[in-house]
Amino acid sequence: MFNLILFGPPGSGKGTQSAKIIEKHGLKHLSTGDLLRSEISRQTALGIEAKKFMDKGELVPDEVVIGMISTVIDANPTCSGFLFDGFPRTSAQAEALDKLLEFKKCTINVMLALEVGEEEIVQRILLRGKTSGRSDDNNESIIKARIKEYKDKTEAVADHYRQFDKVVMIEGEGTVEEIFEKLDVEIVKRIPAKEQEASTLND
């Protein structure tokens, strides 16, 4: 298994780059933001609870998100690996993820961390808000709250993986294609040969 965390502040391009990475490498995309929005649109109890936090730009409580991820990991026993997007977002989530993967006798292979300046991410999110239909993308004070949550709680997740020497910083400003190429170089360096063969066969 090859497991990758795509890391970075809100609006740093994780969703856009995830789509390109899974297309090339055949990993299972696991975005907690997408999973939560799907719970909201189906009006599940989990979705209704999560929405209260998301509407304020706050993180959803760890136990809610960890339970959700654990279910998806268990439901995909044979996949060639996961691309985690928007998760883990707190140190507690990172520790829980490490344990979940340990049960499967695997680990996080690398964290690729996109670096984008604050001015740029606010502009990108406001632009996305015009078409995304996401209420948390339309309001500058909610966007600022999300950035504050990132600084207060999420940045520490990179330190967690830094102690295991798993973090690679990637300049996240430029064209989508340029950034993808930088990410891809790091993935190709690390992906096991057997899985590279499988992804080429799928091309």
Ligand code: ADP
């Ligand atoms: P972005 O990265 O642009 O903020 P996401 O779709 O990843 O967008 O997240 C949207 C919102 O969903 C977050 O602001 C937060 O409220 C909630 N959320 C997503 N992932 C997590 C997580 N791992 N832990 C807690 N809350 C989360």
